[in-house]
């Protein structure tokens with residue numbers, strides 16, 4: 001089993017139960033006489049994996065048949081360009097909320113396809129707080145895109161903003177299934193799965209059926225949401241193992257329950273923020289408590305010596321994955337669903353006793 005205490009931002013810690021089940025499936029998948037790694041993507045067993053995973057996503061998000069569930073290649077970033085390719089016409093305009101590097105990258109990708117309006121940004125303050133949501137969203141926009149949790153800077157939206165009749169699209173890569181959430185407010189949401197939902201390379205994309213009628217240009221089938229829906233995410237050779245791991249994560253999430261997961265996530269985040277706020281050595285990147293992320297806690301040390309000392313102490317205790325993103329520096333502790341309270345307590349010991 002794993003011996004490190006893993007606070008990486010993604011690929012992130014996975015529950016031991018999931019790893020155990022995956023290991024069994026690598027040796028032998030059910031009664032197929034095959035490893036899951038050899039399983040045909042057009043066979044009955046993979047069709048069952050896809051069907052169960054879709055059902056669990058609907059159940060966990062409390063969504064009806066008006067939403068399509070897709071497993072797509074290319075991780076989070078592929079959605080950055082699939083969204084505008086599908087929904088932003090050359091003469092159209094889309095609204096973006098710029099609350100961190102990932103939202104910024106999403107909007108940069110969109111500029112290749114049509115006009116982009118930055119409705120709000122907190123770039124000037126190095127994304128240390130959430131920007132103010134615009135009082136009114138222009139009616140003519142093709143959609144509004146935002147990022148529910150900013151993985152690099154450690155901010156997270158608590159309310160889902162109102163965009164009136166303009167479809168709202170969310171990148172939920174780093175906080176999907178971390179709390180109770182009204183997913184029916186979105187026309188579409190997506191998540192790179194390597195944080196709360198599996199291993200890298202694929203994205204979960206959930207899209208309202210009526211959005212498929214809004215596709216603005218002819219597209220190669222791999223990049224068209226409509227074509228992917230038609231082929232049930234098995235347009236080409238699917239990432240069988242990746243989708244299987246996500247299914248195991250969905251089963252684990254259901255078994256534990258979102259309410260319990262949320263309670264634990266709040267507790268873990270409070271432990272870390274309280275320890276940092278009380279410390280004379282560390283400062284949280286996000287001062288505004290209401291903007292702080294439960295998933296990623298970013299902070300800095302007061303001197304380069306203390307920074308080094310903290311890293312060395314963590315290293316001694318097998319605590320890994322705490323270095324801040326290369327664009328921010330300092331530290332980042334990711335507290336995704338599979339990170340245990342015990343793991344957090346070990347980290348707190350170091351923060352308190354440095």
Ligand SMILES: Cc1ncc(COP(=O)(O)O)c(C=O)c1O
Pocket residue numbers: 009010074075076077078102147149150151152171172173174192193200201
């Ligand atoms: C919020 C968010 N969006 C998108 C991405 C990009 O995902 P990928 O590396 O799978 O392209 C990340 C990666 O960490 C992320 O945190």
